[in-house]
Amino acid sequence: MSAEQSNHFPAINKAHVVDAIINAYRLQQPEPFQRGGTAFEQKCREDIAYHLDYLNMAADADAPEIFAEYSRWLRDVLNSRNVPARCVAFSYELLITHFANHHPEESVLLGNILEAGIQAIDDDKLPQVAQTLPANALEAEKFSLLISQGAREQSRNLYFDKLKQSSSLAQTNLDLLQPSLYEVGRRWQINQLSVAQEHMATAICQNLMAQGFGKVPFAANNGKRAVFAAVEGAQHALGIQMVADGFEEAGWACDFIGANTPLADLLVYLDREKPDLLGLSATLPVDIAQAKRMTAQIRAELGNSCPVIMVGGLTTNYLPRSWELTGADIWAVNAVEAIKESK
Incomplete structure (x- = not known):
């Protein structure tokens, strides 16, 4: 959705939906708004806008699993920070009611997608994006720990040892950097790493990629x-x-x-x-x-x-x-x- 309007449902004004859900939320559960004030309301507005963006994409694809995956990811992020994920399910329920009352022509499709999100919040499945490293990825597991701890020299040694053994820079980055960064992201998601640590890990990888790029032989120019x-x-x-x-x-x-x-x-x-x-x-x-x-x-x-x-x-x-x-x-x-x- 754009700032004002859904791409898939041009009759649905995003800003109006956010306002309506905030008003319904405040009416039914006033205490969090009283306790959290303007900051709480602003965060709620941002979250509902994100829900609508993902809802729009899932509707555009007619793929409820996209919204379900988003909901599992959000559930785990909130739970790891001691924020009850049921508050998200409650906002989905408010959206279902809103669409049924104000956009009945779209309410079945949107309602089914939102129901898939509610079920995902309540199930025990991991979001696919948060799957752990495969059992044989010992180097990647070690590397992910090093970069998240800021161990630059040890990270560099492991990276260049891998590069010497590998057939290419692309293969080295695929085997070592990519799964390690996925693991760093997963650990941030479950609140084991801070944003600062995640950014530091990324910066170390960027630096190593630049160094590796300067050391590998290039194939002859193919004219493309x-x-x-x-x-x-x-x-x-x-x-x-x-x-x-x-x-x-x-x-x-x-x-x-x-x-x-x-x-x-x-x-x-x-x-x-x-x-x-x-x-x-x-x-x-x-x-x-x-x-x-x-x-x-x-x-x-x-x-x-x-x-x-x-x-x-x-x-x-x-x-x-x-x-x-x-x-x-x-x-x-x-x-x-x-x-x-x-x-």
């Missing part, structure tokens, strides 16, 4: 050019940087643009550079809607000069149907597979 970027609004770009580095190692000329790439600027860049491939990263479920919007507009604006569009990212890995929603030409689960798919 690729541009890689995270979709507009997405702040996570380390994964797509791994992909860009892997492509350059494999002989492509690559431009890595980074996080939160404005569509208007990307269009100008693509029109000028005319790459063979555009790689877009969608890390969070809400990024899928942006990838869809960007893909459609890039095709419309560039016409026959539009590059092949590849999409990937964490969300597309644990919700495999989601990549199809973007309208991209191809999808890959990681950097190594992306290089194979693009040959």
